[in-house]
Amino acid sequence: MKTSFALRSLTSFAAAIALAACSTTPTAPVETAAAPTVVEEPVAQAASLDELIAAVDIPYETFTLDNGLTTIVHTDRKSPLVGVTVYYRVGSVSEPRGRTGFAHLFEHIMFTGSENVENFDIPLEAAGSTSTNGSTSYDRTNYVETVPTGALDLALMMEADRMGYLLGSLSQERLDNQRGVVQNEKRQGDNQPYGLLEYRINEGLLPVGHPYRHSVIGSMADLSAASLEDVRSWFTDNYGPNNVVLALTGDIDAATARPMVERWFGAIPRGPEVQQFEAGPVTLAEPVFDEMTDQVPLELIVRAWTGPDMEHPDAVPLQVGMYILGGLNSSRLDNSMVRGAEVAVSVSGYYQAYEQLGFAQAYVQVRPDATREEALALLDAEFERMLTEGPTQDELDRATTQIASSQIGSLERVGGFGGKGMILAEGLLYTGDADFYRTELEAMAALTPEMVRDAMQRWLSRPSYTLAVVPGERTLDGATMGGWGDEHLYPAPEPDTGSDIEVTRTGPAIELPTPAPVGELTFPEVERAELSNGIPVVLARRTSVPKVSLAMTFDAGSVVDGVGRYGVHETIIDMLTEGTTSRSAEELAVAQETLGASISISAGAENSTASMSALTPNLRPSLDLMADMVRNPAFADDAMERVRSRRLAAVAEELSTPSSMASRAFAQLVYGEDHPYAHASSAGDPAVIEGLTTADLAADHATWIRPETASITVVGDVEMDELLAALEASFGDWQGPATPVPAKAVDQASPAPMPRVVVIDRPNSPSSYLIVGRLTQLTGYQPGMEPLNLANEVLGSGFLSRLMQDLRETRGWTYGISSSLPFAEGQRVMSVQTQVQADRTADSIQVILDQMRAFPATQGVDEVEFQRVTDGNVRNLPNRFETNGQVLGALLGNQTLGRDIRYQVQLPDIYRAITPEDIDAAAATYLQPEDLTIVVVGDRSLVEPQLEEAGMEAEYISADTL
Known part of the structure; x- marks a missing residue:
């Protein structure tokens, strides 16, 4: 990836979860001083799974050129944008011994320019594209950009040029530069806490020579040895149009797209078919327990298996089963190990399905005051319970509702990572069916608890690989990891010392198309209102998907802690999701999952925000749930101990992560030790966190989390009358204490800058x-x-x-x-x-x-x-506000900065001046x-x-x- 190499997400049908929107439905601004009369309405019932699945639909057409290039076209006219998504059937599984990392290295090289395009990014960003990007996985390499409709011809020409006419620009200098970039990407990943974990897990699960064993990023030795001859051959062998799926999604149709695709790609000759390797799951002969020391804050236990591929009938049951075990907020591992016996700081579990196999993995970060033996005993017990009893129907319903709700969010974005282009292209590339996402959703809807149990029994009763990563000195060298693993049997490849290959043009000279002008920015109209207790409400209505994104912002962040109290406010905010006076933390999680909602509450330096994504039919009960969390925290002693443990773990992780270590030091140096900003972006002071009581937190909550400091901003599929009725029911009767809101003091003197x-x-x-x-x-x-x-x-x-x-x-x-x-x-x-x-x-x-x-x-x-x-920024404005989340972020920024609420519509004139x-x-x-x-x-x-x-x-x- 230009930004990192990527693996598949939790579920195979969701390439990534994106919250986005494609269009606006403008309405006239409404200014009101007081809320309208509220009419009591029956509480909405949670949308059924069948209803959610019915909302997930991506109609498309396909055509295939004579050279084998297959194109998918999905029409979505809600915004003047087209997502361009290109999938090559080549990933790390295609790499032989001595060539690990080649697919990912070549992903980088493909951005360095082609015979008619000196730099791939400059023309597209000048034309208003989002930043072009790409990623590499085991099974494929992909490239994405989202462009204004008038720049589609340019984007297609450039994608075709690097597909057909790259070799005439591939010089030794470009290879050397990108080799260095990739090696630094590897160093950067290796330098993190737990940065060597993935290498060790794959080595433990798979034998030497298995195509999924070596890392996507490869080994340092193989990258150093990659010669110009090697990478030119790699391109010739793997990047022909017959190995490609092109997805065009958005403001385009098949009748328009076909002649454009034929014009630019039709003359590129077929290449060899990408070599395929058998790479199925592997059953270990016996359970394996492994241990490694590393510069990590807490011991981490990983339990792992390989499993079936994405088309196997057991893939969906395993994904859902592992999600119930360790993915839900109310997961069994959470309830047993974090909220129950409290031996873990965090847990997770998931099943990642790939083209030829999958990985089932569970992670447990052990509390410092607990033992490995306690954690393993509970982990074993929960796996045994799942394999013996299976999930309950309620767990199954909640898991599938959450997954389907997330999939609806992905429909908002036409292109980019996680958008509709990726969903269609992955299905077609891996399974021959662009509708494979629906196949998976329908399989999920048909699941029974017995089907999940039986799949878990078949695959997770096999011998597992367990790895414990314990704090200590790092004894392994990431530079020697990531390759085939049999380097001790073979001499290390000789580093590349350069080539005297003459680089010559291989294709015709082609002039870059001129992008058409872009139209005026369509930014949603904004309505304003006020609740009866004075909380201001801002709404931007968008109807592209039946979801609502909401942010309730409080004018209080970590800067309110004051000297010697660093970490107090963040701990208060953490407590808001840990139980209310009427619901436990588990009950809060269950309620969200039942509704298909997602509620999070976080503290920034200057503001704290309760964020919610909810299905429109479930808006009222979702708001009621969020209101309970914000207004009625229980501040229970047992929850306090859980939060304290997590907060201390966050500090420990911060002090072992290079970027966080640098940020903590830098803020204190430039602002001075006692300035509010010196500690506002850190996880806090361990001594302060250790000494906190629930009474301290309750007092600070009453001081800062109150209607006088609150504002509500909403984007999505809801009308103002309906929204106000729901908000009044949840927040309208909320009254703050009699004491005034303290002033935030952020203007203390700082030391004069000094080198x-x-x-x-x-x-x-x-x-x-x-x-x-x-x-x-x-x-x-x-x-x-x-x-x-x-x-x-x-x-x-x-x-x-x-x-x-x-x-x-x-x-x-x-x-x-x-x-x-x-x-x-x-x-x-x-x-x-x-x-x-x-x-x-x-x-x-x-x-x-x-x-x-x-x-x-x-x-x-x-x-x-x-x-x-x-001009480039003017042209890409539509891309910046494609999604509900992007619009919500813009509105929040405008309010924070005191700008006009629709400041973005002024930007074209501002930039042009x-x-x-x-x-x-x-x-x-x-x-x-x-x-x-x-x-x-x-x-x-x-x-x-x-x-x-x-x-x-x-x-x-x-x-x-x-």
């Missing part, structure tokens, strides 16, 4: 995590800062930014880098964050400083950059490398000599001081 380098020693780190930044003179929201936002895009925000192109695409020292100036009510920070290969730590810092210094002193915004961040000089001036004022604080999390033994050689004086601290 410094601080290194946090983390031994055995293959990468170094960097944060480079400082406080700015910006405070809160200031109108007219759009030129700064665009300057930041040029410097470091997005794939085409200067920092990304330099450090990743040119030098290959990082997998990703970004710059930001996030909003804050108080003083705002400018920062650059990245993870780089350890031996390039000092060099990477210097590149960042050089790029900042050059903009605009020696390199002002150029013509291509200017077009991309102004910005000049290159405006962008350069913003960069000169806010993005210069002056008085920067630089935090490095890495192996001191590797980092210190580099910094000394570069003349960078550094302070060295331990993670224990954070």
Whole structure:
């Protein structure tokens, strides 16, 4: 993946769960000072599974060219967008010994340009596409972009060019650059807590040579050995049109699409059929228990099996059974091990079905005050109970309702990861049936508890592989893992030293099509109202799917904790889902699952938000449930101990994760130890969390979570009258305490910015995590800062930014880098964050400083950059607001920043009025490398000599001081 390599999701029919929307139904704004009279209505009943499945429908047509390219077309006219999704039947299962990681490496190479397209991203983003992306799995490689309808011809031409005419642009330099990027992607993954887990599980489950055994990202040795001859042959052998499914979904029809597809793809010759390997499930001879030590916060136990492929009759029962066991919020493992005996901080379980096999896995993160033996005994007992008794009908109903509800959410997005294009393409590629998602849903609807039990018995009574990852020194080297596993029998492949192959054009010269103009942005009209107790309500009505997304925001976040109370507010928020005065935590979870709703409550630095996604027919009871959680927390002692344990685990994980370690240190350094922002984004202070009582939490809840601090924003398929009636019934009688709301104080003085380098020693780190930044003179929201936002895009925000192109695409020292100036009510920070290969730590810092210094002193915004961040951003506005969630995020941002509620419709005129000089001036004022604080999390033994050689004086601290 351009952003990471990907595996299939929990259920095979949901490529990913996306909450999105395709169109708007505008209504006139309504301004009211008080709520209308509420008419009592009967409480809605939960929608049946059959009703939910009936709502999941993606009609399509297909056609196949003479060269074997198969195209799926789904028409959805709700928005002027087309999702372009390309699936190649080549993944890591196709890789022989010595060639692991080739499919994923080539996914990266496919973005470097083709014979007629110098850079794959620049023309599409200039035309208004969402960021192009791709991913690699065991069975396939895919590429996605969503473009304005008028840019479809351009997108098809570019996809065809890299399918048919890539070799004439594939140079040694491009191979070397992308090899470096992929190797840094591997280092970045390996550098995380539990980062070596996947390697070890696959090694334990599958024998050497099994196609699903080696990792998708491959081994360092194989990646280093990949020669230009190797990758050219890999392309020729696997990327012919006969091995491809193309999905076009959205504002397009088959009659229009066919001549476009024939024009661009028809002349590409067939290639060889991708070689297929037998790769079925494997039964271990006996149970295996394994152990590894790693730099992890808590012991993790994994229980795993291989199982049947996605078309096997047992695949759906296993997916649902494992979801009941460890996927539901009310799962059996949760009830037994987290809420019951309280031996675990977290648990999960799932079945991932692939083309030729599947993986059943359960995870248990053991509490520090519990033992492995206690956890294993309960884990064994729950598996035995499931295999012997099976699920109840109620568990089965709740699991299938949740899964179907999530699938409805995926219908909102025409393209991209998890959208309708992926769902159709995966079904056709893997099974020959684009409607396979319906086959799975219908199989799920027909399940009985006995069918689930019997499938679990058939597959999970076989010998299992159990792995315990325990805290300690990392003894394994991720660089040597991920390959076939028989390297001790064969000499390591020789690293590639370059090639003298002459790169010559293989196809015709083709001019890029000119995208058609885009129309005016369609952003939903907004209605306003107010509940009888004064809570403001904002609604944007959209009817593309029968769902509602709602956010109840409270003007209180972690900044209200105050000195010496870090972590209190987040603990309060955690408690809101752990039981009310009338429902236990389990009952809350069961109620959500029954309704097909999803309710979460989280604390940010300055605000806290209760978020809900609900099926429209079930809106009233879903709101009642959320209101109970927000208004009536029980603050029970047993729930307090569970939350305390999880919160302490979160702190421990934060102190073992490079990015979080860097963020904790950076905030304290730039804001000062006692500033509210110094700790607002951390998991808190362990000593404070240890000492909290339920009385403390109840008092703070009454102070901050109250109607006076609340506002409600809603997007989805509901009319204002219906919404207000439901909200009045749930929240209208809520009254706050007599005491006034305290003021949030975020304007304390901070230390003057000063240059410094601080290194946090983390031994055995293959990468170094960097944060480079400082406080700015910006405070809160200031109108007219759009030129700064665009300057930041040029410097470091997005794939085409200067920092990304330099450090990743040119030098290959990082997998990703970004710059930001996030909003804050108080003083705002400018920062650059990245993870780089350890031996390039000092060099990477210097590149960042050089790029900042050059903009605009020696390199002002150029013509291509200017077009991309102004006209390109205007053209991609429809893509930004395709989904309910995207619209909800925009409305919440507008309210937080005090902007016009429909600010987005002003953006075209704002962007068109910005000049290159405006962008350069913003960069000169806010993005210069002056008085920067630089935090490095890495192996001191590797980092210190580099910094000394570069003349960078550094302070060295331990993670224990954070």
